[in-house]
Amino acid sequence: MLEGESGKGTQKAMELLVAIGDAYDAPxxxxxxxxxAASSGQEGDLYFVELLAxxxxxxxxxxxxxxxxxxxxxxxxxxxxxxxxxxxxxxxxEAYRRVGAILSWSCLPYLSExxxxxxxxxxxxxxxxxxxxxxxxxxxxxxxAAQSALASGVIxxxxxxxxxxxxxxxxxxLVKVEATLKDEFDYTLLGYYVGKRLGYxxxxxxxxxxxxxxxxxINFCAMSNVSGAISMFHMPGFTVETSTVEEAFQGGKPxxxxxxxxxxxxxxxxxxxxxxxxxxxVMLGCPHYTLRQIEQAAKxxxxxxxxxxxxxxxxxxxxxxxxxxxxxxxxTIERAGGHVVVDTCIDEPCWIAYRGMTGMTDSPKCxxxxxxxxxxxxxxxxxxxxAVKGRHQ
Amino acid sequence: MKSHEVTLKxxxxxxGYGEGQALVSHxxxxxxxxxxxTGIVREKGHELAGKSVAGKVLVFPxxxxxSVVQIDGLFKLAQHNVAPKALIVKDVETVLVxxxxxxxxxxxxxxxxxxxxAIHTGTMIKVDAEKGKVMLIxxx
Numbered sequence: 384m385l386e387g388e389s390g391k392g393t394q395k396a397m398e399l400l401v402a403i404g405d406a407y408d409a410p411x412x413x414x415x416x417x418x419x420a421a422s423s424g425q426e427g428d429l430y431f432v433e434l435l436a437x438x439x440x441x442x443x444x445x446x447x448x449x450x451x452x453x454x455x456x457x458x459x460x461x462x463x464x465x466x467x468x469x470x471x472x473x474x475x476x477e478a479y480r481r482v483g484a485i486l487s488w489s490c491l492p493y494l495s496e497x498x499x500x501x502x503x504x505x506x507x508x509x510x511x512x513x514x515x516x517x518x519x520x521x522x523x524x525x526x527x528a529a530q531s532a533l534a535s536g537v538i539x540x541x542x543x544x545x546x547x548x549x550x551x552x553x554x555x556x557l558v559k560v561e562a563t564l565k566d567e568f569d570y571t572l573l574g575y576y577v578g579k580r581l582g583y584x585x586x587x588x589x590x591x592x593x594x595x596x597x598x599x600x601i602n603f604c605a606m607s608n609v610s611g612a613i614s615m616f617h618m619p620g621f622t623v624e625t626s627t628v629e630e631a632f633q634g635g636k637p638x639x640x641x642x643x644x645x646x647x648x649x650x651x652x653x654x655x656x657x658x659x660x661x662x663x664x665v666m667l668g669c670p671h672y673t674l675r676q677i678e679q680a681a682k683x684x685x686x687x688x689x690x691x692x693x694x695x696x697x698x699x700x701x702x703x704x705x706x707x708x709x710x711x712x713x714x715t716i717e718r719a720g721g722h723v724v725v726d727t728c729i730d731e732p733c734w735i736a737y738r739g740m741t742g743m744t745d746s747p748k749c750x751x752x753x754x755x756x757x758x759x760x761x762x763x764x765x766x767x768x769x770a771v772k773g774r775h776q
Numbered sequence: 777m778k779s780h781e782v783t784l785k786x787x788x789x790x791x792g793y794g795e796g797q798a799l800v801s802h803x804x805x806x807x808x809x810x811x812x813x814t815g816i817v818r819e820k821g822h823e824l825a826g827k828s829v830a831g832k833v834l835v836f837p838x839x840x841x842x843s844v845v846q847i848d849g850l851f852k853l854a855q856h857n858v859a860p861k862a863l864i865v866k867d868v869e870t871v872l873v874x875x876x877x878x879x880x881x882x883x884x885x886x887x888x889x890x891x892x893x894a895i896h897t898g899t900m901i902k903v904d905a906e907k908g909k910v911m912l913i914x915x916x
Contacts, residue, residue: 399877406789406868406885423844427851427878449844508843528843528874545870582804583838583867612840612869730845 392438392482395431396534403531404542413504413543417445418536419492421508421529422479424451424472424731431530433474435537436481446536447487447497448479449509449529450671450698450728457733468732482537488726489700490670491601493520496702501623504547506535510748511605511670517615519600521623523547526614546615552624553633554587554617557640561590562648567676568745568762570599571606572648575655575747578611580641587617587631594621598673605670609748655747658757663740665770667763668698669729669749674706676763677723681712683767684719690773694737695721698729721770743769778916785888786864788905789873792882794862795902798895799824799832804840807849807875815858830858833901835891838865839872847875854879862903864891864910884910
């Protein structure tokens with residue numbers, strides 16, 4: 384394939400996998416069963432996917448895609464989206480279609496569109512996807528980039544290194560959770576705090592008193608892999624690979640131990656607020672909201688009106704919105720003046736109308752990337768209340 | 777001023793040749809948090825905040841942040857001709873390999889001496905990734 388006998392696109396994909404293999408001294412390539420490319424409407428992404436598509440490459444195994452933005456919807460709704468950036472997004476989405484990807488445009492493909500099973504070897508990029516697939520599902524993936532995952536989807540292989548090797552999946556740090564975790568926002572803060580403190584490693588979390596929900600796990604994954612580079616973790620008894628702490632460390636000792644108190648999470652939350660008072664918009668769904676989260680938002684908004692001039696946005700997948708519509712949640716949210724949008728990431732040019740404005744979100748990841756002028760971060764209920772009042776605290 | 781060259785072995789990850797003044801960061805770098813038109817690091821509180829990576833041989837421990845933004849960040853710097861000329865790292869990870877591959881910037885690791893001991897900001901450096909060599913121009 385390196386000689387180009389399978390076409391130029393396949394050759395480029397193979398070259399990239401070889402460079403990665405070299406970086407890790409991988410002894411060989413191993414087959415994968417599926418991939419998820421964290422596509423984005425950005426130029427680096429465009430360059431590589433077009434290189435492959437134009438070179439005739441096609442995905443060999445199911446390969447799903449991350450959100451870009453709902454182009455027809457946003458261009459109908461907003462003025463001033465820069466045409467050059469829109470053109471990039473359009474070309475990216477078209478090129479992923481040409482390489483034969485599953486056009487999921489979702490950052491939670493592991494919930495509906497492309498679901499790995501326990502023990503599968505896969506190549507999943509995207510902040511929440513990598514740790515979720517490793518830790519919660521127990522399939523194996525490295526912390527892939529969109530391009531390495533796409534290259535693996537095209538070749539059907541990945542270099543054998545990192546988390547595909549059992550001994551590299553053992554815990555590195557013991558994290559004793561003393562904080563009370565009430566809801567998914569607490570798991571957001573926990574992920575943010577643990578990622579920031581560790582930077583890199585495989586934390587083993589103890590002290591959890593009840594089984595975390597899907598949403599709690601998603602948030603922990605997304606935040607710890609953004610404030611740090613946490614590709615995997617163990618919650619012995621709750622995540623699939625380990626039922627005891629000893630097992631999680633594969634008989635070894637932790638490199639370090641840390642505790643997380645209620646105070647630590649309060650401070651982490653405090654650190655995320657750059658302002659208080661008036662807001663211009665609320666943005667939810669980073670990572671994409673699940674059906675249950677949309678239901679919660681609908682319940683909180685029922686019979687209420689979002690203050691005039693305040694934008695209220697929930698990002699989700701096309702699959703989830705379909706169900707949310709069927710269940711009437713979308714209608715309730717729209718009656719209150721909010722919007723549920725599909726195929727869209729918070730970090731896209733379609734949000735230009737809010738550039739330089741003050742927003743509130745339940746996601747530190749959103750606040751970090753969205754280049755808000757000022758940001759407030761709080762739980763969903765507080766975001767809804769702020770949207771209704773037009774201000775927070 | 778007299779100078780001599782010190783050659784150190786390294787391990788090629790992404791091939792190519794680049795030379796320039798060293799810019800050393802002890803903190804991991806997210807290329808998205810640099811200005812794509814000037815190469816100036818704009819991450820608040822970062823050790824390199826306000827400094828430009830343009831044309832430099834960047835010495836840093838590792839990359840950080842989500843893959844999407846990291847790769848696009850370095851790609852944009854390359855498009856505007858303000859990317860580093862070469863990257864010398866301690867801990868390489870997949871996202872950084874992809875970033876350098878896409879931006880076509882030589883990337884090496886495993887220098888035979890600790891890069892943070894051997895290299896200081898301002899040192900002239902040539903990186904020949906193909907040959908697995910880093911050359912430091914030492915002034916006397």
